[in-house]
Amino acid sequence: MPDRLSALDASFLYLEESATVMHIGSVMVLEPPPEGFDVEALARSVGARTAYVPRYRQRVRTVPGHLANPVWVDDERFDLDFHVRRTALPRPGTREQLTELVARVQPRRLDRTRPLWEVYLVEGLAGGGLAVITKTHQAMVDGVAAVDLGQVLLDDAPSSGAPPGTTWRPAPEPSLVELVTGALVDAVRRPPQVLETVRAGAGDVRTAVRRASSTATGLLRAASSAAGPQGGPLDVVVGEQRRFAVVDTALEDYRAVRRAVSGAPRRRAGRGAAARDEPVPLVARTDLHDVVLAVLAGALRGWMLSRGLVLAPSAVVRTLVPLSVTAGDLDDGSAPDRGAGGRGGPPPATEVVGHLVDLPVGEPDPVVRLQRVSFGMRAPGEGRRVGARELAGLAGFAPPTLHSLGVRVAGSLSHRVFNLVVTNVPGPQHPLYVGPVRLAASYPVIPLAAGQGLAVGVTSYDGAVSYGLNADRDGLPDLDVLAECVTDALAELVDVTAGPPGGRPR
Incomplete structure (x- = not known):
């Protein structure tokens, strides 16, 4: 049969x-x-x-x-x-x-x-x-x-x-x-x-x-303990027409932020001696995935403010983040390759599960946003995520497939418990080809759920981090503004962490 x-x-x-x-x-x-x-x-x-x-x-x-x-x-x-x-x-x-x-x-x-x-x-x-x-x-x-x-x-x-x-x-x-x-x-x-x-x-x-969905049970139990999303600019009646926007950023910017907040304290950029003398707080156990989510939190904040919305300090956007989890350690790609063909044998078994995190769009300080995202992504009981280098080398789990599996997790849940889906998949840091033609960039297109006007896919590839923003055409007519806010939020985070006072990183 x-x-x-x-x-x-x-x-x-x-x-x-x-x-x-x-x-x-x-x-x-x-x-x-x-x-x-x-x-x-x-x-x-x-x-x-x-x-x-x-x-x-x-x-x-x-x-x-x-x-x-x-x-x-x-x-x-x-x-x-x-x-x-x-x-x-x-x-x-x-x-x-x-x-x-x-x-x-x-x-x-x-x-x-x-x-x-x-x-x-x-x-x-x-x-x-x-x-x-x-x-x-x-x-x-x-x-x-x-x-x-x-x-x-x-x-x-x-x-x-x-x-x-x-x-x-x-x-x-x-x-x-x-x-x-x-x-x-x-x-x-x-x-x-x-x-x-x-x-x-x-x-x-x-x-x-x-x-x-067996993977949804624990997540729904966790979501039931908190109030569900209540309105907001992302909660729209989804029609049949779309807007799509892409954003290209440099992977090195995210690595610079991670190094800065995970290493020795740096001094904050700003106006006046007082601002320059204020030390940047460290963010424990931050990885590149957290930096991406913090950038999105800053971008959503800037976009909402451009609409004239008043954001309380406690304002958040509840986000479903599908994660690949394993018994292995966290790795942002800088550690020795433990994947297929590397030291230590084949990578451990991997599965995709859902994780709810509140993006702090009401927080004006970009470093505090990163702190809150990092803390939220390490809630007890979620396990440890597979490393980027391992993930990119898993046979049968290349970035396009992992984006798809992430959307499957999102589709298995009630869309009333989150406002936004973000799939972030690390890809290979070497060129790929379609036949004889080199791939210059790749952007995921994540489907919209009922009542949710935006879905975000992020892929890193060959030194770049690329965003695909898929939105309801009538619900988000200013999607281009949100795309610009992604670039601005990353620049702000780099400036206050990895950069010298008043400028971009050295």
């Missing part, structure tokens, strides 16, 4: 019928390609690679009467040209034009009668570059049977040769009798699954989601 969707995967399909789209995406900006690299070459590469991930040649088929969750079946009419598409930007091909295209492409629902993914090759970028936009439904990506499409396309070295031929042949689809028989067999083997499936098929999605 074909593979059956898990309760969580099925819930993503049911949720999409009554809410926003449930697919994750990425925007990969490429350097100018060599002659001969076009949509046909990309399609050949995609076709060859998806042969190793059978899920990308399968579609969803429902079971009559919702007797069981849907199943994955081979698409006998699989059409690669339908999934790999070509488009172009008008001149001059600016970054703003690219993000507007992403905002229009990403919200379109995927065709349920075909495999649930799409790739767009975007030509016409200024300077002769290209971009690749990917869309993958959350039901597909579980880190085991399928990884995110963005991961499938990337290589550690350029590949200019013709991809190997494939010999894939679709298996015949099961008949209605076989689907019903398989559902009855599963009902005998797993009786509790029957009630859950009927409820999900009848539209009680919350019950299916709640029971599907």
Whole structure:
């Protein structure tokens, strides 16, 4: 019998019928390609690679009467040209034009009668570059049977040769009798699954989601002890249209902040001798992830103030931060590699869990914001996070897949207990390639939850930290202001920690 969707995967399909789209995406900006690299070459590469991930040649088929969750079946009419598409930007091909295209492409629902993914090759970028936009439904990506499409396309070295031929042949689809028989067999083997499936098929999605996610239990228990989010500029009625913005920052700035607050005290920049003589307080056990969240807290604060909002010192934005956890120690990438091929053997087992943290948008001091974020990210019982170097080297857990798994955790929870989802995944600090073309930058596109106007994806890659801001078009018409506030918040944090008085770091 074909593979059956898990309760969580099925819930993503049911949720999409009554809410926003449930697919994750990425925007990969490429350097100018060599002659001969076009949509046909990309399609050949995609076709060859998806042969190793059978899920990308399968579609969803429902079971009559919702007797069981849907199943994955081979698409006998699989059409690669339908999934790999070509488009172009008008001149001059600016970054703003690219993000507007992403905002229009990403919200379109995927065709349920075909495999649930799409790739767009975007030509016409200024300077002769290209971009690749990917869309993958959350039901597909579980880190085991399928990884995110963005991961499938990337290589550690350029590949200019013709991809190997494939010999894939679709298996015949099961008949209605076989689907019903398989559902009855599963009902005998797993009786509790029957009630859950009927409820999900009848539209009680919350019950299916709640029971599907084992990782959500502890987080919901912790959230129940505190008041849920109460309004705010991020709580909007989410429509079908989007805005998308990207922010490029330097990884060295985050490392400089981490070194400054974790080492000897430095003196605060500012006006007057009194301000310069005030020592910068140390922040114990701070890592790069905390610095990113502190920058986002400062950016949200600046954006809210630009709207004329009055922020109390206690104002926070409750944020769900999916984390990869392990029994290993924290590592920001500067320690010796303990991953595959490094000393100490393969990395320990890793899973993605959810963590609630309150971003202190009411706090005016950037260092105190970082202190509060670091403390909040180390609540008892959450375990220790996998190191960045280990994480980037985990087979099957490249950044695109980890973003997808993070969104799966967010999708398994009630969206009433948090205002914002932030996925932050460390990536490799060496060049990656799509075929023969070097990847210049990569930006995650995180789907919006019902009632939440913003989702943030962050990826570090080859010396850069890149933000993808996905927002409801009507709810956040000033998304460009928020993007500028990210850069300003990072500059402020660097200036008051790692920089000399009154200036940028030496």
